[in-house]
Amino acid sequence: MKKNESYEEFIKGIWRDNPVFVQVLGMCPMLAVTNSAINAIAMGMATFFVLVGSSFLVSSFRNVIPKQVRISCFIIIIATFVTIADYTLLALVPKVHKELGAFIPLIVANCLILGRQEAFASRYPTRLAVMDALGMAGGFLLALFSLGAVREILGDGALFGVKLFGENFEPWVIMILPPGGFLTLGVILLFFNWFKFKKDEFLEDVAAAERGSD
Amino acid sequence: MDNLLWVFISALLVNNFVLTYFLGLCPFLGVSNSLETSARLGLATTFVMLVTAVCAWILNTYVLIHAPYLRLICFIVVIASTVQFIEMLIKKLSPALFRAMGIFLPLITTNCAILGLAIFATNRGYGFWEGIVYALGAGAGFTLAMVLLAGLREESELSNIPALIKGTAMNLIIAGILSMAFMGFAGLFSTT
Amino acid sequence: MNTDSQKAPTSPSSLRLVLTLAIAGLVSGIAIIGIYESTLPTITANKARELRAAVFKVLPGVAQMQPLVYRDSKLVVVEAADKDEPVIYGGYDDQGEFVGYAMPAAGPGFQDTIAILYGYKPEQRMVVGMEVLESRETPGLGDKIYKDLEFVAGFSALSIEPEIVAVKKGTKSQPNEIDAITGATISAKAIVRIINETHAAWSGQLPAPGSEPPLELSESADTGAGQ
Numbered sequence: 001m002k003k004n005e006s007y008e009e010f011i012k013g014i015w016r017d018n019p020v021f022v023q024v025l026g027m028c029p030m031l032a033v034t035n036s037a038i039n040a041i042a043m044g045m046a047t048f049f050v051l052v053g054s055s056f057l058v059s060s061f062r063n064v065i066p067k068q069v070r071i072s073c074f075i076i077i078i079a080t081f082v083t084i085a086d087y088t089l090l091a092l093v094p095k096v097h098k099e100l101g102a103f104i105p106l107i108v109a110n111c112l113i114l115g116r117q118e119a120f121a122s123r124y125p126t127r128l129a130v131m132d133a134l135g136m137a138g139g140f141l142l143a144l145f146s147l148g149a150v151r152e153i154l155g156d157g158a159l160f161g162v163k164l165f166g167e168n169f170e171p172w173v174i175m176i177l178p179p180g181g182f183l184t185l186g187v188i189l190l191f192f193n194w195f196k197f198k199k200d201e202f203l204e205d206v207a208a209a210e211r212g213s214d
Numbered sequence: 215m216d217n218l219l220w221v222f223i224s225a226l227l228v229n230n231f232v233l234t235y236f237l238g239l240c241p242f243l244g245v246s247n248s249l250e251t252s253a254r255l256g257l258a259t260t261f262v263m264l265v266t267a268v269c270a271w272i273l274n275t276y277v278l279i280h281a282p283y284l285r286l287i288c289f290i291v292v293i294a295s296t297v298q299f300i301e302m303l304i305k306k307l308s309p310a311l312f313r314a315m316g317i318f319l320p321l322i323t324t325n326c327a328i329l330g331l332a333i334f335a336t337n338r339g340y341g342f343w344e345g346i347v348y349a350l351g352a353g354a355g356f357t358l359a360m361v362l363l364a365g366l367r368e369e370s371e372l373s374n375i376p377a378l379i380k381g382t383a384m385n386l387i388i389a390g391i392l393s394m395a396f397m398g399f400a401g402l403f404s405t406t
Numbered sequence: 407m408n409t410d411s412q413k414a415p416t417s418p419s420s421l422r423l424v425l426t427l428a429i430a431g432l433v434s435g436i437a438i439i440g441i442y443e444s445t446l447p448t449i450t451a452n453k454a455r456e457l458r459a460a461v462f463k464v465l466p467g468v469a470q471m472q473p474l475v476y477r478d479s480k481l482v483v484v485e486a487a488d489k490d491e492p493v494i495y496g497g498y499d500d501q502g503e504f505v506g507y508a509m510p511a512a513g514p515g516f517q518d519t520i521a522i523l524y525g526y527k528p529e530q531r532m533v534v535g536m537e538v539l540e541s542r543e544t545p546g547l548g549d550k551i552y553k554d555l556e557f558v559a560g561f562s563a564l565s566i567e568p569e570i571v572a573v574k575k576g577t578k579s580q581p582n583e584i585d586a587i588t589g590a591t592i593s594a595k596a597i598v599r600i601i602n603e604t605h606a607a608w609s610g611q612l613p614a615p616g617s618e619p620p621l622e623l624s625e626s627a628d629t630g631a632g633q
Contacts (some may be wrong), residue, residue: 032235032236068423073430079287079434090449092448109326174394183390197378282442
């Protein structure tokens with residue numbers, strides 16, 4: 001039973017309750033750093049580290065932290081992890097750190113992380129909280145990557161810096177620029193809406209058929 | 215002094231906090247369904263930005279030189295306290311306004327635009343006056359973007375929008391077009 | 407589960423609240439200081455290495471460098487500049503002879519601030535190299551200021567008299583002119599303006615050619631102080 005529960009918590013973050021595409025959380029860093037696939041992945045990994053780490057701590061201490069100061073404690077924990085991630089990135093991959101720039105400290109203001117602590121990690125046992133964090137962070141990473149890949153391919157004709165098309169490809173530069181971020185996410189959400197629409201339609205048809213066959 | 219003007223105009227138009235730097239998106243997408251609320255929230259945010267800019271400068275100049283790694287935590291604490299303080303102030307001065315703003319006030323704390331303002335100002339080494347002008351420009355830019363989107367959304371309420379696109383998808387696409395429009399401001403300060 | 411509901415939920419005392427926050431803050435502080443100290447050597451080494459690479463790029467023939475600041479009306483050698491103190495770098499060849507200055511400069515470009523480093527030889531009054539350190543110019547257009555190698559090469563022998571002028575691509579005729587980049591005129595002109603402005607600010611503070619501060623700081627740990 002326990003194993004299924006954990007798995008459920010994990011998988012929901014990846015698709016069904018994907019933080020970006022379904023819950024529309026954590027937008028700020030999303031659009032800014034997804035102008036290339038590698039930046040997107042770096043930001044995704046940093047957020048991953050912060051989310052899982054904070055969820056682990058918050059959940060482990062959930063019975064000790066008084067309710068009145070819980071938000072402040074969450075923020076302190078999150079800010080600590082973000083600072084650690086910031087300095088680690090600066091030391092290990094200074095080039096990537098320069099690209100991400102000021103958006104690494106901004107992970108603190110990412111409503112996704114604080115939201116997860118408040119809604120989940122502070123109320124559930126550690127193992128489930130960690131699985132939830134892993135799933136959400138994984139979904140976030142996936143979303144970031146897809147956005148970054150689309151923008152880089154269309155806007156630069158490359159993926160991870162590797163040119164995909166020939167010399168004659170005229171890159172759609174707007175994709176790498178801010179408007180491209182908005183538009184790409186908007187279109188992706190459009191697809192999600194369409195998908196949901198179709199699914200609801202399908203389920204309705206099934207229900208109608210069942211009623212008809214009664 | 216034209217440096218200050220550049221800082222202001224840059225934050226307001228050329229490098230608009232919302233449409234260029236993607237900061238403050240949560241309220242931008244979530245709250246902009248009403249023109250009036252947007253304007254109010256924009257005003258409150260600008261005020262918090264001003265206070266934050268000043269505090270950030272004080273912290274940077276006197277405290278954080280010795281402990282740069284504490285920057286993030288200090289900024290967050292300052293922002294959270296400022297918002298708390300403003301909440302109490304508004305509650306006392308105008309309970310009607312407080313009720314009208316409701317939950318949006320505490321949400322200013324997680325507005326990445328404010329933290330972003332503090333961090334950008336630090337990275338660029340803005341002095342006291344530059345910080346203030348930057349905060350004014352950023353707040354005005356944020357309010358401008360919100361009000362623009364709110365106006366468009368209110369208009370679209372009256373039109374026939376396919377259900378498929380309604381909601382955040384449409385807002386994002388509108389935002390994308392707004393962002394493109396604002397790109398036209400780049401190069402505003404022509405340099406000879 | 408009965409025991410839980412029977413316990414009257416008393417508000418935790420103020421002391422408990424403060425204590426929790428204090429402990430959280432303390433642990434957080436220790437963790438942050440820890441990571442800062444442990445990554446500091448790597449970060450400083452990275453920064454120094456990047457700076458050296460940039461200086462060597464803009465001043466060809468240079469093997470050693472040292473920071474110089476303007477204090478008490480003259481240019482002096484320092485181990486490290488004060489925060490906010492404008493600093494330039496003296497470049498010396500492997501015999502310790504002065505080659506030129508590497509001057510950091512910054513200013514608004516098309517999109518955001520551009521930060522560059524340029525090499526300057528005071529005797530010939532020429533710019534001999536330019537390296538873009540930081541830029542957020544438009545990808546595909548403004549970023550040509552570092553991606554267009556022809557443009558960058560245009561800075562390898564640029565006279566600074568009376569000041570550098572950017573001209574339409576292909577029309578360069580004078581030694582103080584440089585071909586701008588088609589489609590990125592504003593970014594290119596910004597670089598030129600940044601160099602001109604920085605030079606104007608520093609030219610009164612540079613010593614006469616031939617009397618530059620000698621190489622004092624030796625960079626390898628084995629050699630003794632001075633040579």
